[in-house]
Amino acid sequence: MYICVMYSSELIKGTLKTIVLKLLKEEGKSYGYEITQKVKEMTGGKIILTEGALYPTLHAMEKNGEVATELEYIGKRVRKYYKLTPQGESLVVEKLNEFAAFLETMQFLLDLKPSVPNA
Amino acid sequence: MRNLSESQIEFILTDLEQKGITLEELRTNLLDHICCLLENEMPEEGDFKEQYAEILQRFYQKELVELQIETEQLLTFKNFYAMKNTLKITGILSALLSLMGALMKSFHLPGAGITLVLGGLLFSLVFLPLLIILKFRDEANPTDKWVLSLGFTIGIFAILGIIFKLFSWPYANILMGGSTVAFVFGYVPLYFISRVRRPEIRFNTTVNSVLMMACGCMLFSLYNLNPNKGIIENQKASQEYLSESIESFQEANTQYNWESEIPNSPYLASAANALRSIDNCKINLVMALESISEQEARSFNLVNLSKPTEINIVHKQFVLNTDSVGAQYLLQQLVAYNQHSSSLFGPNSEKIIPVDHLKFEGIHAATVFQQLSQLQWHILSSMNSYLMHASAEMKNNPEQKDAH
Numbered sequence: 258m259y260i261c262v263m264y265s266s267e268l269i270k271g272t273l274k275t276i277v278l279k280l281l282k283e284e285g286k287s288y289g290y291e292i293t294q295k296v297k298e299m300t301g302g303k304i305i306l307t308e309g310a311l312y313p314t315l316h317a318m319e320k321n322g323e324v325a326t327e328l329e330y331i332g333k334r335v336r337k338y339y340k341l342t343p344q345g346e347s348l349v350v351e352k353l354n355e356f357a358a359f360l361e362t363m364q365f366l367l368d369l370k371p372s373v374p375n376a
Numbered sequence: 377m378r379n380l381s382e383s384q385i386e387f388i389l390t391d392l393e394q395k396g397i398t399l400e401e402l403r404t405n406l407l408d409h410i411c412c413l414l415e416n417e418m419p420e421e422g423d424f425k426e427q428y429a430e431i432l433q434r435f436y437q438k439e440l441v442e443l444q445i446e447t448e449q450l451l452t453f454k455n456f457y458a459m460k461n462t463l464k465i466t467g468i469l470s471a472l473l474s475l476m477g478a479l480m481k482s483f484h485l486p487g488a489g490i491t492l493v494l495g496g497l498l499f500s501l502v503f504l505p506l507l508i509i510l511k512f513r514d515e516a517n518p519t520d521k522w523v524l525s526l527g528f529t530i531g532i533f534a535i536l537g538i539i540f541k542l543f544s545w546p547y548a549n550i551l552m553g554g555s556t557v558a559f560v561f562g563y564v565p566l567y568f569i570s571r572v573r574r575p576e577i578r579f580n581t582t583v584n585s586v587l588m589m590a591c592g593c594m595l596f597s598l599y600n601l602n603p604n605k606g607i608i609e610n611q612k613a614s615q616e617y618l619s620e621s622i623e624s625f626q627e628a629n630t631q632y633n634w635e636s637e638i639p640n641s642p643y644l645a646s647a648a649n650a651l652r653s654i655d656n657c658k659i660n661l662v663m664a665l666e667s668i669s670e671q672e673a674r675s676f677n678l679v680n681l682s683k684p685t686e687i688n689i690v691h692k693q694f695v696l697n698t699d700s701v702g703a704q705y706l707l708q709q710l711v712a713y714n715q716h717s718s719s720l721f722g723p724n725s726e727k728i729i730p731v732d733h734l735k736f737e738g739i740h741a742a743t744v745f746q747q748l749s750q751l752q753w754h755i756l757s758s759m760n761s762y763l764m765h766a767s768a769e770m771k772n773n774p775e776q777k778d779a780h
Contacts, residue, residue: 289405290412308435309443312405317450333385334411335404 264304273306273314275352278323278341282349286327286340289315315339323348378420380411388428396441399448406435406443456513463506470499493539500535504528519570527563530555544738560592611742612679618749619678625756632763637770643716646709647759653709654752657694658745660701664693665741678749684742694744695736703736710734713755720762727758 280295281287287295293306318324323345329336341349363369388407397403410431418427436442473495480488508525515521537551564585571581634644662673665683683689695703710731717727729751736744 288408290409308406308409309437309446312402312409312443313447313450315405316399316402316447320451331408333382333389334408336408337401337405 272356273310274318275356276304276306277311277314277318278345278349278352281324281339281341282346286338288336288338292339318345378415378418380414380424384424385411387425391428392440395439397444399444402444402447459506459510463503463510466498466503466506470495470503473498489542493542496535496539500532500539504532504535523563523566523570527559527567530558530563534559556592556596560589560596564588564592608684608742611684611746615678615742615746615749618746618753622749622752622756625753625760629756629759629763632767634763634766638763638766641766643720643762644759646713646716647755650706650709650713650755651752653700653706654748654755656701657703657706658748660697661690661694661741661744664689678742678745681742681745684740686741687738690739690741690744691737707731707734710751717758727762729754 276296277292280292284291284295289308289311293308293311297305315324319326319339321344322342324339325342327338327340329338385407388410389403392403392406397406410428413431414424414427418431432440473491475495477488477490477492477495480486480491505528508528511524511528512521515524533551534555537548537553537555540546540548540551567588568581568585571577572585574581634641638644658678659670659673662668662676662678663670665681665686666673666676668676694701698704710729714728714731717725721727734747734751736747739747
């Protein structure tokens with residue numbers, strides 16, 4: 258469900274949660290639109306998150322207790338800010354380590370780098 | 377940057393709801409997102425509805441409701457891994473418990489029943505339902521999804537039926553029989569038809585169907601196993617012998633003419649009461665079992681019982697009956713008879729009926745009649761030996777007549 262300007266959706270499928278977690282860790286708190294804009298900005302438009310993928314993930318993370326929410330009322334609109342819970346904080350570390358190990362393995366597997374990884 | 381009016385916001389909210397976004401939290405999130413997009417990415421002078429329609433297309437592939445479906449799926453299956461783990465643990469546990477229960481039952485060890493029931497309940501109420509949920513999520517083929525889930529559901533009812541049977545709870549036979557019939561005549565043909573056309577699984581499907589059909593039919597033949605014909609014939613022969621013995625004792629005892637010869641014997645009076653009570657119980661039961669009148673019941677030959685294995689009517693009409701034709705009243709009469717026997721012949725006399733060992737609950741009609749006839753036989757034979765003794769004494773010593 259990504260719109261990926263450069264990469265195929267299969268390639269980065271499964272990393273949405275990691276991206277959102279990392280972004281929230283850096284930003285402190287953020288809302289849906291802001292998250293999509295940040296990712297677009299940080300990747301120079303190479304990865305654009307679609308709303309269809311982002312919101313189901315955010316809702317599931319909220320229910321799992323990985324993010325907490327704060328509401329801001331703008332007239333009739335309600336803006337929902339997401340921020341990490343302690344559980345989410347530890348999940349960021351876990352997810353980043355997991356992804357780093359995966360990258361290293363892939364680099365070795367696909368022979369993208371001469372050194373042999375430890376992972 | 378444009379500023380959206382309240383009516384435009386209202387329009388978006390209503391439209392989102394109409395397009396199937398019924399989860400309020402998701403709707404407010406989407407509203408804010410759409411507003412941000414309209415405010416920041418769309419030219420101020422454009423038509424609001426056209427711009428809104430353009431933006432909305434970015435949210436879905438076919439229709440907007442898929443966003444809500446995906447959210448719901450993620451929320452529902454957030455415990456997917458926990459469910460898989462529970463499935464593994466309950467699977468192993470129920471297999472172990474059932475195995476242990478079966479072994480314990482074979483060796484008549486205490487706790488076998490509860491172990492078997494725990495294993496069965498875990499299997500039917502946790503393992504199989506979880507399996508159905510996971511099948512629904514994982515199985516790509518919709519036909520397989522439904523057919524396999526039907527099989528598991530039948531399995532749930534079958535196991536519950538077996539547990540009900542173990543505890544002699546009502547509807548056990550309906551549960552067991554119904555699920556066996558549904559399995560053999562519903563599930564197995566469905567399984568076969570839905571899979572046999574696929575060449576890659578044709579062989580496995582055929583083998584599995586044959587195996588399931590064979591096991592199902594075996595189970596079906598085991599279901600509703602009544603005592604075999606030999607046992608029923610033996611029971612009839614025994615009943616016939618008892619009835620004849622009872623008749624000959626009754627005749628023999630009548631010849632002593634004890635009611636006028638020994639009118640004041642409390643032992644004989646209590647024996648007569650007990651015999652009358654047994655007779656009344658038998659007549660009442662025959663009337664209920666055969667749906668016949670009292671007169672017909674009196675001359676009914678117990679060998680011709682149409683429902684010798686009936687339990688429910690016996691339970692209702694005899695075991696639970698508190699009237700003078702019920703088990704409770706009969707036991708009172710037997711206890712009174714025992715008291716008089718004990719005072720006359722001593723507490724260890726063979727004439728005492730072992731009332732404590734009498735059991736009428738959960739017993740087939742034919743066996744209850746046999747027990748009642750044996751009681752009659754016991755009392756009549758005791759009476760007979762007493763009368764023989766008393767009449768001999770009276771012949772030798774006529775003055776002792778009143779002493780009895």
